Amino acid sequence: MIGAGRTKQYANVLDKPLSKGRQEVSLSAFSFLFSEIVQYNQTQVDNIAELERRLEDAGYAVGARVLELLCHREKGNRRETRLLGILSFVHSTVWKVLFGKVADSLEKGTEHEDEYMISENELLVNRFISVPKDMGAFNCGAFVAGIVKGVLDGAGFPAVVTAHFVPMEQQQRPRTTILIKFAEEVLRREAKLG
Amino acid sequence: MAAAINCLFIINKSGGLIFYKDCGSAGRMDTNDSLRLASLWHSMHAISQQLSPVNGCSGIQLLQADTFDLHCFQSLTGTKFFVVSEPGAQHMEPLLKVIYELYTDYVLKNPFYEMEMPIRCELFDINLSQAIQRDRVALLGR
Amino acid sequence: MQNAELFTLTYGAIVRQLLTDLEDVDEVNKQLDQMGYNIGIRLIDEFLAKSNVSRCVNFKETAEVIAKVGFKMFLGITATVTNWDVDGSSCSLVLEDNPLVDFVELPDMCQGLYYCNVLSGVIRGALEMVSMKTEVTWVRDMLRGDDAYELRLKLLKQVPEEYPYKDDE
Numbered sequence: 001m002i003g004a005g006r007t008k009q010y011a012n013v014l015d016k017p018l019s020k021g022r023q024e025v026s027l028s029a030f031s032f033l034f035s036e037i038v039q040y041n042q043t044q045v046d047n048i049a050e051l052e053r054r055l056e057d058a059g060y061a062v063g064a065r066v067l068e069l070l071c072h073r074e075k076g077n078r079r080e081t082r083l084l085g086i087l088s089f090v091h092s093t094v095w096k097v098l099f100g101k102v103a104d105s106l107e108k109g110t111e112h113e114d115e116y117m118i119s120e121n122e123l124l125v126n127r128f129i130s131v132p133k134d135m136g137a138f139n140c141g142a143f144v145a146g147i148v149k150g151v152l153d154g155a156g157f158p159a160v161v162t163a164h165f166v167p168m169e170q171q172q173r174p175r176t177t178i179l180i181k182f183a184e185e186v187l188r189r190e191a192k193l194g
Numbered sequence: 195m196a197a198a199i200n201c202l203f204i205i206n207k208s209g210g211l212i213f214y215k216d217c218g219s220a221g222r223m224d225t226n227d228s229l230r231l232a233s234l235w236h237s238m239h240a241i242s243q244q245l246s247p248v249n250g251c252s253g254i255q256l257l258q259a260d261t262f263d264l265h266c267f268q269s270l271t272g273t274k275f276f277v278v279s280e281p282g283a284q285h286m287e288p289l290l291k292v293i294y295e296l297y298t299d300y301v302l303k304n305p306f307y308e309m310e311m312p313i314r315c316e317l318f319d320i321n322l323s324q325a326i327q328r329d330r331v332a333l334l335g336r
Numbered sequence: 337m338q339n340a341e342l343f344t345l346t347y348g349a350i351v352r353q354l355l356t357d358l359e360d361v362d363e364v365n366k367q368l369d370q371m372g373y374n375i376g377i378r379l380i381d382e383f384l385a386k387s388n389v390s391r392c393v394n395f396k397e398t399a400e401v402i403a404k405v406g407f408k409m410f411l412g413i414t415a416t417v418t419n420w421d422v423d424g425s426s427c428s429l430v431l432e433d434n435p436l437v438d439f440v441e442l443p444d445m446c447q448g449l450y451y452c453n454v455l456s457g458v459i460r461g462a463l464e465m466v467s468m469k470t471e472v473t474w475v476r477d478m479l480r481g482d483d484a485y486e487l488r489l490k491l492l493k494q495v496p497e498e499y500p501y502k503d504d505e
Binding site: 023024025026027028029030032033034035036037039040041044054057058059061062065066069097098099100124 | 337338339340341342343345346347348349350352353357367371374375378379382409410411412433435438439454
Binding site: 270297302303 | 377378379380381382384385386391465466
């Protein structure tokens with residue numbers, strides 16, 4: 001966050017108690033804000049890949065801060081050291097705080113050892129968004145992929161995180177899968193920890 | 195199955211047609227006709243406000259003909275939603291209100307929608323069809 | 337309604353992005369206001385659809401509706417309307433709470449930043465869509481050392497409706 005712990009004439013923000021996280025705004029307020037982020041970023045890029053990257057970057061900033069906030073508030077400053085622990089933290093705690101529910105599913109990839117998937121039938125950020133056909137597979141969930149990456153990086157589990165639409169048989173609309181591909185070092189460390 | 199709504203038009207505050215949906219089989223209109231009709235309705239609606247003997251008239255809300263009714267809702271922002279329905283169709287006002295809310299959700303919150311332009315939002319189409327279907331089912335149940 | 341933290345953190349991310357892209361604080365202020373305006377012109381229809389307010393009789397009523405209904409509906413807070421000028425065209429909106437600014441402090445190099453400038457744009461954009469041209473400015477900003485968040489809302493003019501058949505093409 002824009003902040004440096006310098007004392008000013010008003011109370012130092014670091015001295016203020018952390019909010020308990022009970023303040024509420026409407027989903028609409030967030031949706032309009034998010035829509036504007038997407039629109040602004042569209043004016044800053046030449047192609048869809050760049051748009052995705054910018055949304056991921058914006059999400060990353062959110063993820064990094066969510067991790068700090070939650071570690072302090074919910075976990076008493078304890079740190080996750082195991083892979084499944086951090087994944088569960090993202091899938092349940094982070095999701096609940098940001099989106100009001102735990103994620104629909106958490107799965108291990110079948111093809112690659114380093115891949116995990118968090119899926120959501122309908123990502124909150126995509127709730128009101130219809131992507132035009134000419135934008136192909138573009139998914140505004142790139143923002144959420146960025147959030148997850150921010151959390152994982154901050155927690156010491158670097159990964160490449162991307163968002164994908166996955167068509168589902170029983171559903172009219174595809175669900176979104178956040179694909180997490182952990183860095184080599186994470187898997188090596190995990191193997192050592194047994 | 196009788197459709198209470200025959201078709202739905204949405205026009206922007208300049209009178210441009212931004213959405214047209216045909217729900218019935220009769221009276222299907224081609225693109226040029228629908229554009230022209232929307233523009234004409236926009237003018238008529240404005241004229242009706244001028245005809246009012248008192249200030250603050252909000253324009254035509256209901257037009258009744260022998261073979262159809264036309265219900266029109268104009269938001270305070272000037273966007274007009276109107277449906278051509280069976281004569282005597284009830285509960286069109288609440289349906290128009292539902293459609294207005296769907297517009298505020300699935301059109302206005304869509305970052306890929308440009309204001310005043312034709313609506314091409316898949317979620318709006320899906321939810322609109324569901325709302326019309328629900329209304330149709332409720333109609334049969336009455 | 338949902339947890340404000342996603343909203344607050346996302347807004348912070350936007351401001352950071354703008355500071356990186358534009359570098360100049362005045363430019364960021366302008367861009368935040370513009371983004372707010374873009375939001376306001378869309379948000380107004382949802383407000384009208386869901387709040388069931390009818391056309392406001394005068395500007396005083398408009399200000400009250402924004403403060404009591406508008407802020408509540410979207411941000412879960414209420415504002416107070418005060419300091420009306422003599423002809424009822426200008427007033428202050430004072431916010432007790434501000435979900436945009438949790439966890440935020442302005443560093444020295446951003447002292448000219450109106451962090452919440454998106455709000456002034458939203459109000460201006462929303463009112464313009466219902467035929468009111470206004471000027472909305474920050475009078476007090478807690479991030480800049482004041483004791484409250486206060487917006488000054490000024491009605492410039494009511495734009496009359498146009499009748500299409502009167503225009504010369």
